Amino acid sequence: MKKVQRRALSVILIIVVLMGGVGYFTFRFISEGQKWVNFTANRHVYSSGGELIDGxxxxxxxxxxxxxxxxxxxxxxxxxxxxxxxxxxxxxxxxxxxxxxxxxxxxxxxxxxxxxxxxxxxxxxxxxTTLDSDICAAAYEQLKGKKGAVCVFNYKTGEVICLVSTPTYDPENPPVIASGDDNYDGVFINRAISSRFPPGSVYKTVTAAAAIDTIPDINEQTFTCNKVINVNGQKVVCSGTHKEENFKTALRNSCNVAFGQISMQLGWETTAQYAEKLGMTTSHNLSGIATVKGKIASSGELNELAWTGIGQNTDEINPFAMMRYMGIVANGGICAEPYIVEKLTTSTGIPLNYDKQTETTRILRQTTADQLSDMMRFTVMNNYGDKNFPSGMEFCAKTGTAEVDGDKKSHAWFVGFTRNEKYPYAFAVFVQNGGSGYGVARPIAAHVMSEIKKKVDQGEN
Ligand SMILES: [Zn+2]
Structure with missing residues (x-):
């Protein structure tokens, strides 16, 4: 009898172990199956070179x-x-x-x-995707071998139509890149979403929004620029001598003296708060791709606070974040979150379950966004010149020429949007060590936007 019991127990034990094993495999199959399929040695999916050959x-x-x-x-x-x-x-x-x-x-x-x-x-x-390959190609050609990024999106819908980073190369004919070859410096990094750089004066648009919101008499204030102000014994220097200015003309003049003073009125706390609120120091979710966070100083001497609001000091901002912010200003303070994947289907066209994550969130008050939009429009009309842009688009923009350490050329920026409802596009153009924002980044933006205008006018976008 005992023998029979022992045998029965052994059989039960074996069954338990077997069931456990099957259970464990099932669990792993469910939780890890995707990983097994995507394992680079899977020859159904990857070629021997490790290249994905599906989809x-x-x-x-x-x-x-x-x-x-x-x-x-x-x-x-x-x-x-x-x-x-x-x-x-x-x-x-x-x-x-x-x-x-x-x-x-x-x-x-x-x-x-x-x-x-x-x-x-x-x-x-x-x-x-939402990308327009013609516009991407136009942006790439405009960068003319310089390092940089061009980002454009529809600020009403959130569709990203252009996201270009250089240096790049032809993926059909990849070059042999020698180590230390400066032409390919950081070639695998998407500068549009994964890099951050000193923003220079484009950052004055962030400081301006904070000032409109939190300094009650900002529109009544006057500033006097005699090229330099002393802040606790340290100099804050302007690129010009702008004399008497108000808030609006200070932005048009891109005056460091005025914006240094505005930054000091804001203080460190409000400066940091607006950097975060306007998406400068946060990561964004571009259809599942996380963008890099920017950074700005949060403490220091008063002159450092002045330089922080001017977009210098240790500020570093990502081009995509700048484009997204321009969309918020353009869209009356509401962010239509930029996205790049429109839909997914099977190979035969059956739609797959996919959440576009199109969110619209109010970030700025309508009155704040509208005033800043007007100030940027005023800047284009009274400084950059409407004749330098495709007509009828109503450009609102800001240049940036960000100084960098050493004897390298400044970074060139041009950010803004077109506010004619027919062309609801916001953009950020960045050229690494490109020189002047007005001279180098502006023409790229103007050309890319004129290509967009052509397509819209032909009813193609
Ligand atoms: Zn000035």
């Missing part, structure tokens, strides 16, 4: 930016488009960390817990 990515007009043909991964047939979209699409070797190919690897492959991969044939899913 396709399109621009807003359904032009292919990346697809598979005869088992080979292919990019756009236009070289400028390939170079312009290399960072956001990703190269063949997966060198760019924050590319759609990397972030959407599982969705491109089309892994599904019930069906597994949809098919053993190479097909994968399709990602439709």
């Amino acid at each position: 396709a990515i399109y621009d807003r007009d359904e032009k292919p930016l990346l697809y598979t043909e005869d088992g080979k991964r292919k990019y756009s047939d236009n070289e400028s488009v390939r170079c312009a979209t290399m960072h956001i699409i990703g190269d063949k070797k997966g060198n760019v960390a924050k590319s759609l190919q990397k972030v959407y690897a599982d969705r491109l492959v089309g892994y599904n817990i019930v069906a597994g991969m949809f098919s053993t044939k190479i097909a994968g899913n399709k990602i439709y």
Whole structure:
């Protein structure tokens, strides 16, 4: 009898262990299955070079930016488009960390817990982006080999139509990059979303919004610029000698003396509070891609506070965050959160479950946004000149020429938006060590926006 009991127990034990094993495998299958499929040794999904060979990515007009043909991964047939979209699409070797190919690897492959991969044939899913490949190519060509970034989005809908970073290269013909080659310095980094740089005077738009909101008599104040002010024995120097100014003309003149004084009135706490509120020091979620946070000083001597509000000191801001902020000002204080992935479908076009995460949030009071918009419009009309921009778009903008340490050239910035309702676009153009914001970044913005205008007028966007 005991023998029978012992045997029965052994059998039960074996069953328990077996069930446990099956349970463990099932648990791992559910929790890790996606990872197993995306494992780079999986030859259904990756080529021997480690390149993802599944799925396709399109621009807003359904032009292919990346697809598979005869088992080979292919990019756009236009070289400028390939170079312009290399960072956001990703190269063949997966060198760019924050590319759609990397972030959407599982969705491109089309892994599904019930069906597994949809098919053993190479097909994968399709990602439709909001990018306009013609506009991206125009921005890339305008950068003319300089390092920088061009970001444009529709501030009413949140659609990002242009997100270009240079230096870049043709992903169909990747170059051999020698270490220390300055032409390819930081080539795998998407400067538009993953880098931050001293903003210089474009940051005065942030200081201005804080001043409109929190300094009750800001519009009645007058400033006198004699090129230099002394703050606790330290000099704050202006690029000009602007004499008597009010708040509005101080922005038009981009006067450091006036904006240094405004920053000191704001104080460290309000300065930090507005940097965060306006998205300068926070990370943003671009359809699942996290952008880099900017940084500004939060304490120090009074002269450092003055320089912080002028966009110098230790300030570093990301171009995408600047574009997003311009959209908030343009849209009456409401942020239509920028996004880049419009929809996902299977290879046969069946829509897949996907949340666009289109959020609209009020960030600034309407009156604050509208006053700043008017001031930026005034700056274009009375300083940069409407004749330097495509007509009828109603440009509102601010230049930045950010000084950098050492004997390198300043960073050139040009940020703003067009407020004619027909063209609801906000932009940020950045050229690393490019020189003058007005001389170098402005023409790039003007050209890219004129290309957008052409498409809108032709009814294509
Ligand atoms: Zn001045």
